[in-house]
Amino acid sequence: MGESLEARSRDVQERTFCKWLNTKLESAGYPSMTSLVKDLSDGVRLIQLMEIMGDVSLGRYNRNPRMRVQKAENVNKALEFINSRGVKLTNIGPEDIIDGNLKLILGMIWTLILRFTIADISEEGLSAKEGLLLWCQRKTAPYKEVNVQDFSLSWSDGLALCALIHCHRPDLLDYDKLDKADRHGNTRLAFRVAEEHLGIPQLLEVEDLCDVAKPDERSVMTYVASFFHAFSSMEQTETVSRRVEKFADLMQSVWLSKNDYERRARALLSALADIQEEWNSAQFAGTYSDAKEHSAQFTTYKQTTKRQWVTEKQDIATLFTNVQTKLKTYGLREYVPPPGLTLQDIDQAWSSLLGAEAQRSRAINAEIREIKEALRKKFAALANEFAKRLHHISSELAAIDGPLEEQQEQAQQLQTRIPSLSEALDSVSNVEAECLAANVEENDYTIFTCQDLQFELELLIQSIAKKISFIDNQIVSRNMTNLTPAQLEQFETTFRYFDKDDSNTLNEAEMVAALASLGLVYSDEDMDVIYDQLSEMYGAITFEAFINLLVDITEDQTSPEQLREAFRGIAGDKPFVTELDLRLASLPANAIEYLRQVMPSQKNEVGEDEFSYEHWLDMASGVGVNPECLDTYQELKLGKKLKYIIYNLNKDNTEIIVEKKSDSPNYEEFLADLPEQEPRWAVYDFEFEKEGAGKRNKLTFIAWSPDDAKIKQKMVFASSKDALRRSLVGIAAEIQGTDASEVAEETVVEKLKRSY
Structure with a gap:
């Protein structure tokens, strides 16, 4: 119920206040409003109302606002004016009016009504509400049916309104003939007479007074105040006073505007002079970054400060014009600003500013052009000098001549000059970076870029390195008296081809490929050994x-090991070759036919011949097994008197012989009999305890090939091993040893135990 009464009261106030505001707008020729929420939201009507009520111009404002920020500027301008008139508005801001907060809008309008309509009412020292109430009570006192105690229920039957009219203008209605019980009729009559004969707009509806439990006090006060202003016996006096007050307000407004004009004009002129003095004293540091900073500051000035000054200049001119218009309206003498503060002075200072701007822009652009030109010349000087140094060194490199040792020394001296060239190129690169930062894209002083010079320097470094490598290789080749010139040429060409990174060295993959291209193919294990030993040497x-x-390798092209490795390469590491393997190896047809006839063969499951090249090479290589080797082995195997046997090749590498046999159970003596840098074969009768199985014996074949042995020796022993190994029947295990740790007793025994 409370909310319903409040809503009803708010509706009455909205209509009443809207009609009251419309009376102000219509008096100034503005169209009426239909909705407080809608029509006040853009601030235009509010500014018009303030100009009407305050009888002043609020200056420029957004007459057709579309954006929220423009509406906010309008509303804020009106609110600031209200505050400037000493009217305190609380809890209301521009957003409340824009967003249509009706409660706050009504509160604001009521405050305006109090300020501009009711505040000037006084009766016997009382003011505003109390004064208006007292005035009503006095005027209606003779009418017994009327008892005005407030601005609500006292007015609900229309008699109080009729009494006020009759009191001042009895000719307009006959109070005595009124039907005192006709509440609606009396109220309707009072509204009509007041509007038609007294010029008092009908701000209320009959229902607002007669059909509600409690008429809205603010609405009734607003309407009754209209009667006060229409009937007050002091109207003429108040009009005169009001005129004087208005003139005083005008003169005060003119005085304030003149002071504001002079203050703002003086500040603008000072700012224009200061910026020109700052530009005149500005110094350039001579760098592109400094020039760009000056340019950025100038651009910022034009986009911010200058735009503010343009607006201020226009506002000052408008303020001056408004002052002159007010003075002219009242026939007063026009305002003459102090010397130096006229609009002509401001225009002259503005023209000076525009000239200074043009000069400042030209100075900045000229500085940037000069810096770019200096950078072009600086880069060109460094780049051209660097190119000249490159050319000199390249010419010296091409002119190297004389004995190989002298050529080697000359090339190495040229190589020592490379670091200084690299430092010089760094300087070129730094200047090029400056050019890029300054957007210098073309340079007529040089044809070189830093990338060009970098490329040429790298070529020169490679050329010197290749020259040194070539000379070194020539020295090596010259000292190889046991190779023919054709062989040297072939080997050098092969080395250079597979030296992919021009480092004058080969990695393992490159070495494998180089040897294979010469028809030399080895197993991965052997290649690892060869590569590691050469790298160490x-x-x-x-x-x-x-x-x-x-x-x-080429000292003995027909060594058994080379032949065996060649066959293994053809067979793909199989222990046999097929006719297809030989054909795929591109061997001549007569060679294939010969090998088919001489090599032992057997049929596989599909009937294809498998030729045993290992057995054939054993027979053809000339490396045989001395009978003593088998006899001694049988003695160790059956007699159990010997502990170990050590085998070696004879001096001609044509036969395997017994180098030593021993019955010593001391394993350290056995290890001492193995040479540290030469390959050997051995058979050792190991005896050990097997957990849960008692003592065990194993005849173990040991292939000793130490890492420090010569490559050729290792290759010969590797190719001859199978001939010996196949003749020793009954060997239980085989150990390959390349260092002492691999043939240590505990290591071997552990392997033997695991093999059980």
Whole structure:
């Protein structure tokens, strides 16, 4: 119920206040409002109302606002004016009016009504509400049916309104003939007479007074105040006073506006002079970054400060015009600003500013152009000088001549000059970076870029390195008297081809490929051994290491190991070859036919011949097994008197012989009999305890091939091992040893135990 009464009261107030505001707008020729929420939301009507009520111009505002920010500027301008008139508005801001907060809007309008309509009512020292109430009570006192105690229920029957009219203008209605019980009729009559004869707008509806439990006090006060202003006996006096007050307000407004004009004009002129003085004293540091900073600051000024000054200049001109218009309206003498503060002075200072701006822009652009030109010349000087140094060194490199040792020294001296060139290129690169930062894209002073010079420097470094490698290789080749010139040429060409990174060294993969291209194919295990040993001897697989390896290999092209490795390569590491393997190896047809006839063969499950090249090579290589080897082995195996046998090749590498046999059970003596840097074969009768099975014996074949042994020796022993190994029947285990740890007693015994 409370909410319903409040809503009803709010509706009455909205209609009443809207009609009251419309009386102000219509008096100034503005169209009426239909909705407080809608029509006040953009601030235009509110500013018009403030100009009407305050009888002043609020200056420029957004007359057709579309954006919220424009509406907010309008509303804020009106609210600031209200505050400037000493009217305190609480809890209301621009957003409340824009968003249509009816409760706060009504409160604001009521405050305006109090300020501009009721505040000036006084009666016997009382003001506003109390004064208006007292005035009503006095005027209606003679009418016994009327008892005005408030601005609500006292007015609900229309008699109080009729009494006020009759009191001042009895000719307009006959109070005595009124039907005192006709509440609606009396109220309707009072509204009509007041509007038609007294010019008092009908702000209320009959229902607002007669059909509600309690008429809205603020609405009734607003309407009754209209009667006060229409009937007050002091109307003429108040009009005169009001006129004087208005003139005083005008003169005060003019005085304030003149002071505001002079203050703002003086501040603008000072700001214009200051910025020009700042530009005149500005100094450039001579760098592109400094020039760009000046340019950025100038751009920021034009986009911010200057735009503010443009607006201020226009506002000052408008303020001056408003002052002159007010003075002219009242026939007063026009305002003459102090010397130096006229609109002409401001226009002259503005023209000076525009000239200074043009000069400042030209100075900045000229500085940027000069810096770019200086950077072009600086880069060109460094780049051209660097290119000249490159050319000199390249010419010296091409002119190297004389004995190989002298050529080697000259090339190495040229190489020592490379670091200084790299430092010089860094300087070129730094200047190029400055050019890029300054957006210098073209340069007529040089044809070089830093990338060009970097590329040429790398080529020169590679050329010097290749020259040194070539000379070193030539020195090596010159010292290889046991190779023919054709062999040297072939080997050097092969080395250079597979040296993919021009480092004058080969990695293991490159070495494998280089040897294979020469028809030399080895197992991965053997290649690892060869590569590691050469790397240890020479530090890397240099040309010298490569040539020396080939010398060792080519000294005996028909060695059994080479033949065996060649056949293994063809067979793909199978213990046999097929006719298809031989054909795929591109062997001549007559060679294939010969090998088919001489090599032992057997049929596989599909009837294809499998040729045993291992057995054939054993027979054809000339490496035989001395009968003593088998006899001694039988003695160890059956007699159980010997503990171990050590086998070796004879001096001609044509026969395997017994080098030593021993019955000593001391394993350390056995290890001492194995040479540290030479391969050997051995058979050892190991005896050990097997957990849960008692003592066990195993005849173990040991292939001793130490890492420090010569490559050729290792290759010969590796190719001859099978001939010995196949003749020793009854061997239980085989151990491959390349260092002492691999043939240590505990290591071997552990392997034997695991094999059980």
